[in-house]
Amino acid sequence: MRNHLSHLLKPIIEAICGELGVSFVPGMLDLQRPPDPNLGDFALNTAMRLAKPAKKSPLVVANLIAEKLAPLNESTRKTCKTDAPLSHLDGFAVPDIPTPVFKKIEVVAPGFVNLFVSECEIENQLVKTLSDPVAALCREGRPDTVVVDYSSVNIAKQMHVGHLRTTIIGDVIVRVLEARGDKVIRQNHLGDWGLPIAMVLMHAQPIMRELEASGKDLVKELPLERLEEIYREATRICAADSAAAAEAHRILVELQNGNAGLLADWRTITRLAMVEVYRIYNMLDVTLTPEHERGESFYRDMLADTVSAIDKTGKLVTSDGAGCVFLEQFRTKEGNPLPVIIQKADGGYNYATFDMAAIRFRIETLRANRLIYVTDARQALHFAQVFALADSIGWTRRDDAVSINCEKVSLEHVPFGSVLGEDNKPLKTRTGENVKLSELLQESIDRAFAVVNEKNGALPEDQKRAIAHDVGIGAIKYADLSQNRNNDYVFSFDRMLALNGNTAPYLQYAHARICSIFRKGGISEESINARPMLVHPAERALGLKLLQFPESVTMVAVELRPHILCNYLYELSAAFSSFYDGCPVLVATSEDEKQSRLALCRLTRDTLARGLDLLGIRTPREM
RNA sequence: GCGCUUGUAGCUCAAUUGGAUAGAGCAACGGACUUCGGAUCCGUAGGCUGAGGGUUCGAAUCCUUCCAGGCGCGCCA
8 A cells, every 4th residue: 555655656746856946866755654543544754855955844845745636635526436447546646546545635744744545545455455465465676586594404403492583584584575576595504514413423323334234214213313412422522532522523524525435424314314304394384395405515615616716806814824804894993803714724614614605606606686694693793794705805796787687786694682581591491401492392382282172172183283283383483573583582482372462373363253254154255356345443444454464575575574574464463353343244234334344354364364374374264 | 892782661572764642462450242253342551762962843763971781702603
């Protein structure tokens, strides 16, 4: 709706700029929502932007704007042709819009132009959405090719809470970008090429030989849980025994030099570890699959070349034996330079080398023009440095800038805070270990089951199990996604599984209630195509809220903040609940009214289901 | 020490990136239906936005000085 109005208003504002002798910039089309709905549905704040350059008072400019908008106003046009062809509403405004868009336009000090949209116009837009819900989400302009780097599990360890946020935030980002029509390339940057895996190999090899000799199934005998035990034991031994540590390091070097036997076992261990990882992804409804795996090992043959490419720019210097780049913008106040270490003193490579190699691969080979990294906030400095380095040596410039309408590849770090326990410290078990993700998820499902059993005990057992899964997993994901990712948050089953407030169960309940209406009425949703008639205030508010969906999705795509969509869906659910309370659907006073309200129900259900799907949360039809 | 980040109602969080009287949900109090799922809806109360100063038509938001927490600062990732 807001986007639609912007297109409508833009030529008018441009014309006014021309009259006032001010050059138009997009920022002047400042269309917002007033804090109080009584003030209007939208507020045009252009007058305040124009006042100074036009050397007029904001109020004078605002009145001028209101005057120019008069042709769109109902009070100055008497008719409302609801049967007008909708195509006339597309594109830029023409002087004779077939229907009045506004029912009231008010100028308020110091220069707000408050716009009240006509019911007729809201209804037109709803009809449009009803007929083509997919188009509403599509982005304007040329689609991006986006690489999203997320989840990035370490294959020597089981997934724990530390992996939760990157995995589910990243998955929302890919779903949202894809829904808008961008080409999205998921990259699971596995930690599969460092010392941990060498330590696991060292101790796992004899066990593997033994199991093979006795013909046992490795998948059963060496699950990730067992591999992690081996890793922990190896860490302990290496810490205590320098000879063992040296041996682990030797194995790492040999592996990285391509020792065939080690490589074969490395592949086996990776596969074994990923079995469990995919079990969790599956539980979480995360869209990552093996084809998205591109771990550190993938870049192993590009590292030397990466370093020499940086060296050729003349920026690489040796400091304490290590290959470093010093960037101007990373200096302490005393002038002490901060290095980015590209090559270790022993000739080996570190994470910066892997990330630089990955940046080059993603730009040159995958042809991405937007790179997104979803990792926790502690890595902010690392990415700021790596991005600045890539920028300074010209890797982010695109030679095909004209054809893709993008001069520079955008490198974006999406940082997020930690998951805390009730004690406000990073969430750990009583014994101080990381909380295993599988146990956390299972507990949430079990708690959800207890609730479903209490509220809707008569349902068949397997259906209750399915609902408990959707609610339990949805609650964990929503609790995480629904707040600004910058902040740490305290993990609490009680809060996230609460049935009211801004929680997944509340949204899912609203959805289930809509489904219940159709079920009870014996009506199929697909058969509903009536034009909604917005008479009751709750109907109008719901209609307007429905049209805000694309706007919230766009904001998530731009800002990479899923909580914006959560907030929207919560407001939509609340708007529906008010409507549900005040506007009977199945026992409406007339058939027309019933059809109209059913159309609102269908639109709300579709939007809720689609929105929650973008968040990776399921919507059971009963709960 | 330097840097990043956070500080908003008793609690958990918003605030469309500089807009109007700072909004929700818990918790508290008070209301509502012999109609579709009360897992609901409506209302009341609750605030010097950590503190001070500055910038302008206008500041939770920007600049600045403090205070408090979290995190990060050369060869782990």
